[in-house]
Amino acid sequence: MNLILLFDDDFTADAARVRLTGRRLRHLQEVHRASVGDTLTVGRVNGAMGTGIILSMDKSGVEMAVTLNEAPPAPLPLTLILGLPRPKVLNRVVIAATSMGVKRLVLLNSVRVEKSFWHSPRLSEENLRDQMTLGLEQAKDTQMPELLLKKWFKPFVEDELSELAQDTEKWVAHPYDAQACPMNTQRPTTLIVGPEGGFIPYEIDKMKEVGFHAVSMGERILRVESAIPALLSRLFPA
Amino acid sequence: MNLILLFDDDFTADAARVRLTGRRLRHLQEVHRASVGDTLTVGRVNGAMGTGIILSMDKSGVEMAVTLNEAPPAPLPLTLILGLPRPKVLNRVVIAATSMGVKRLVLLNSVRVEKSFWHSPRLSEENLRDQMTLGLEQAKDTQMPELLLKKWFKPFVEDELSELAQDTEKWVAHPYDAQACPMNTQRPTTLIVGPEGGFIPYEIDKMKEVGFHAVSMGERILRVESAIPALLSRLFPA
Incomplete structure (x- = not known):
């Protein structure tokens, strides 16, 4: 995955924080071999793209601070x-x-x-x-x-x-x-x-x-x- | 398969006859549901394309009379x-x-x-x-x-x-x-x-x-x- 797609349910009470489990967590650990402090490309479904910094990660989940400030690519008409x-x-x-x-x-x-x-x-x-x-x-x-x-x-x-x-x-x-x-x-x-x-x-x-x-x-x-x-x-x- | 590719080994003593077994036979029977008398698109590997008429077909093989007289499409340069x-x-x-x-x-x-x-x-x-x-x-x-x-x-x-x-x-x-x-x-x-x-x-x-x-x-x-x-x-x- 070249971008981690975030869904509304991923966001915590703080609108700039997400917590991911399951497939995306495994992918970050096994393919990206990511660790705390790494910056990754993320985007909110039907919203903006930007970056996520890993704040914490263990077997149960990964928490990121996200900044979403880029428009996604133009759709085909x-x-x-x-x-x-x-x-x-x-x-x-x-x-x-x-x-x-x-x-x-x-x-x-x-x-x-x-x-x-x-x-x-x-x-x-x-x-x-x-x-x-x-x-x-x-x-x-x-x-x-x-x-x-x-x-x-x-x-x-x-x-x-x-x-x-x-x-x-x-x-x-x-x-x-x-x-x-x-x-x-x-x-x-x-x-x-x-x-x-x-x-x-x-x-x-x-x-x-x-x-x-x-x-x-x-x-x-x-x-x-x-x-x-x-x-x-x-x-x-x- | 939109064309049946013929190899040198498929041709019988008569250069206008082929006998096919295995994958191509099964495909003719199961996908094309072909029967004796049917005409199919064929081509000889690295050679011309044309048609094959089914002369006989059973579980062991299919025999076709082939006419090869069309050039294949141009390759990409x-x-x-x-x-x-x-x-x-x-x-x-x-x-x-x-x-x-x-x-x-x-x-x-x-x-x-x-x-x-x-x-x-x-x-x-x-x-x-x-x-x-x-x-x-x-x-x-x-x-x-x-x-x-x-x-x-x-x-x-x-x-x-x-x-x-x-x-x-x-x-x-x-x-x-x-x-x-x-x-x-x-x-x-x-x-x-x-x-x-x-x-x-x-x-x-x-x-x-x-x-x-x-x-x-x-x-x-x-x-x-x-x-x-x-x-x-x-x-x-x-």
Whole structure:
């Protein structure tokens, strides 16, 4: 973790003091090999970033004095809509999207999404929040993304997508009958990326009906965990 | 797999026939649910791509008649040098780089690479070739990358890197004191990406001595498996 993300519960009565246990304590001890007096990069969820100085640390917890006075990096002006990935890659995909600066992530059903994927324990609110936390800690960011689960393709695309994507560029990554994916647009964008195997023609047609256009990144077909950084880096090079 | 990669041993006495067993047979049966008469995308390693028609298939093997008449996608004009990733992510990183079109990949030691990583069974020639095969099958490509293991940082950088990187752009992804990573260069390039935690200043200095320049993709720090697609998509948008 390149930043330790702090939650409201971590703060003690003194608003400039935090006490951490569990995963973050273990990480500080085992990976950072931190000790009393060390200064670390910290940030308050949905708030400012800054530094924390370790005041005390033992097996039961670590106490830090924190100074929070830096703005987190700018979010991407993007809503990313993904065909629900298989459970094995879901965590990695959520971490990748979060670390790239995505602040609204929609996981969507599609014909090519296996029904069983929707029953994965990895879709619990707690696990998804944990993965987004890891993505923020990786990228040095504090702004927790909003994550929406949409189990019904047709009602989402027909009734919700127009409003969600209002006043944004509307792209669906789909290599057939597509224009080249734009470079360095920096404009508010809604980007849809299909599941493994891609969307079926009916699904692409439904998206086109609400104003989406197919874009391609060339002949090579990438795994979703590679396609997302490749697409976002192309649309929004920092 | 979006393409079935064929090796010399797969071809029968008839040069237009192949017989496959093992992983590829199981994949055809379990994922593609293929049957006799089906046409699939195939390619010969380091050769042409085309189609294969299933002539017969049972538990012991599948036989196909193949027609190979299409060129594989163009390789990236890039040598990618990576601080050796931890074994847990090595396979994914090799697949990601291969699927993006990297044709020369160097895994390099660094102070921040744990010594134990060099003893991982994942560094066997067989495993690395398997991962590159998966990357080619993912991207629909046939050209097997060259993969070099460099266990000694200093002799590699002092004695080999200049020649390896001759007449190419020389970049090291390093967020400190760096220029913005170029976009859409399309020029022959040697790109170095550090291990988890980055290179130490001494290592960056050694690279600068042989002509490398530090480039950055902004404030966010990405995992190597995200950083590679993000960097390559920015340097070489298809």
